[in-house]
Amino acid sequence: MNVSKVISTINEQTQNGITEVYLVACGGSLVDMYPSKYFLDSEAQKIVPGMYTANEFVHSLPKRLNKDSVVIVCSHGGNTPESVEAAKVAKERGAHTIGLTHNKEANLLKYSDHQFVYEWGEDSDVKNNPMAIIMELSVEILKVTEGYAHYDAFQGGIEKINGIITEGKKLVAARAKAFADKYRTEGLFYILSSGASYGHAYGFAICSLMEMQWLNAASIHSGEYFHGPFEVTDKETPFILMMNEGRTRALDERALTFLQKYAEKVEVVDAKELGIGTIADEVVEFFNPILFYSIMCVYREALADVRNHPLETRRYMGKVAY
Structure with a gap:
């Protein structure tokens, strides 16, 4: 899956451009999202970023969530119930969902408009691991919506x-x-x-x-x-x-x-x-x-x-x- 193509496609499908980015996961997968939240907090002037542990996202859904929102959900095994439910809820609200997992048979992918099955293990290049992919997605979102001078x-x-x-x-x-x-x-x-x-x-x-x-x-x-x-x-x-x-x-x-x-x-x-x-x-x-x-x-x-x-x-x- 090509990061640039995915974000360009999503942005074209929105009414007002991408307005929010929600980063949703549990445990280690949530940790992988923190750098992207920090990046968007630091660099974005218009995009509103949010980071949620998946079960809190489900039970305390942000009112800003809408059809111009991107919800990125990551689950290593792809079947964490809270994360799967978060993607399902986001999709039902009309948001654009991106799912990341190491498991090509993951339930998460059923509710992911765009899917990344990432590499893992000692022999993998870290740019193909979730932390880097989520960062690339966030940087690409900033570039297409506001521009990013250091792209x-x-x-x-x-x-x-x-x-x-x-x-x-x-x-x-x-x-x-x-x-x-x-x-x-x-x-x-x-x-x-x-x-x-x-x-x-x-x-x-x-x-x-x-x-x-x-x-x-x-x-x-x-x-x-x-x-x-x-x-x-x-x-x-x-x-x-x-x-x-x-x-x-x-x-x-x-x-x-x-x-x-x-x-x-x-x-x-x-x-x-x-x-x-x-x-x-x-x-x-x-x-x-x-x-x-x-x-x-x-x-x-x-x-x-x-x-x-x-x-x-x-x-x-x-x-x-x-």
Whole structure:
């Protein structure tokens, strides 16, 4: 499915052009949408973006939803009941639905006007993974509705990011193992980041640590750290700080300065050090979370290995009624 063609088709079918973009999913798929919400909040002047966990979208449907709205729904397996229902409700309201899944037989696709069955796994190019595809859809929507001055720079970033990730994984392999060895017995982690990457701080906490490792974890926005959360900082509590390149780096640097003074268990993952600076300054901030997702997978795999707790292990998900 061609992103440009899909958005051009949708825009031609609207009465007033695309006026709203709703990003709807659950769990890790919702995390994949956060960078696009951040992008549209930052760059759009007329389009109204919204991001919803799927069940809230269903039960608290936005009144703005209309025939000029685009609703992007993502579900990895494609059969998450809340996400399927969200797409169904959106379609019934006349909105244009775009469904993303890894499963070509997914129920989600029944309610998707436009369908993306994305690549997944170690051998896939990240530009064909959901986070990047949803970003491309959002950028294309902005381009056709309002224009986007940095469109070419963004496309250049899409072509570069996979290579940056490949080299970044090599760079962190040894330190990820050292991290896992050092923190193997810890039961609580705080994850900090800012900008487009705050969504992945949340995602690493709820998916990688809580779901996949049964560890207590919480995300903290680097800008909010000094407005309450820093009071729990001590020399015994582990913090992971994902430092962005781009406009919000100053927020991460401020948090790092404080952590270096008052904490001892601090793991810093710096996008700048990992080579993301080869992407144009005007768009680099939107690529931080795409990089961080792949890099933090190295960390979680190392932790799972040393803790002898496979990432696929579950006690409730898919096992009991909920």
